[in-house]
Amino acid sequence: MLAIPGSTRHRLAADESGYRNLFLCGDWTRTRIDSGSVEAATLSAIACAAAVLAARDGAAAR
Ligand SMILES: Cc1cc2nc3c(=O)[nH]c(=O)nc-3n(C[C@H](O)[C@H](O)[C@H](O)COP(=O)(O)OP(=O)(O)OC[C@H]3O[C@@H](n4cnc5c(N)ncnc54)[C@H](O)[C@@H]3O)c2cc1C
Numbered sequence: 781m782l783a784i785p786g787s788t789r790h791r792l793a794a795d796e797s798g799y800r801n802l803f804l805c806g807d808w809t810r811t812r813i814d815s816g817s818v819e820a821a822t823l824s825a826i827a828c829a830a831a832v833l834a835a836r837d838g839a840a841a842r
Contacts (some may be wrong), residue, residue: 783815794824794831801835803828 805828838841
């Protein structure tokens with residue numbers, strides 16, 4: 781597990797790339813765990829998939 785003190789505020793969520801069609805995942809993104817680990821990477825992947833689906837559903841509703 782790698783988590784530098786104070787680094788959590790720098791982590792971006794899956795839908796915070798700044799582009800509406802670019803989603804983020806990896807152990808460096810913001811999750812419930814906020815540290816470098818397989819668990820964080822897994823949570824990140826789930827959050828990323830959810831963000832992709834939410835964007836798709838939002839686009840479909842427009
Ligand atoms: C020695 C070591 C031991 C560890 N032990 C543990 C442990 O016991 N338990 C635990 O929970 N975690 C452990 N970790 C941490 C764990 O490996 C990582 O948190 C996890 O692999 C992160 O997954 P990820 O998908 O975010 O990134 P990664 O697994 O790093 O995957 C990123 C992938 O992207 C690829 N890539 C990078 N740049 C590019 C590019 N430009 N184009 C295409 N592909 C690219 C890389 O080659 C890599 O395959 C360990 C890490 C290390 C280094």
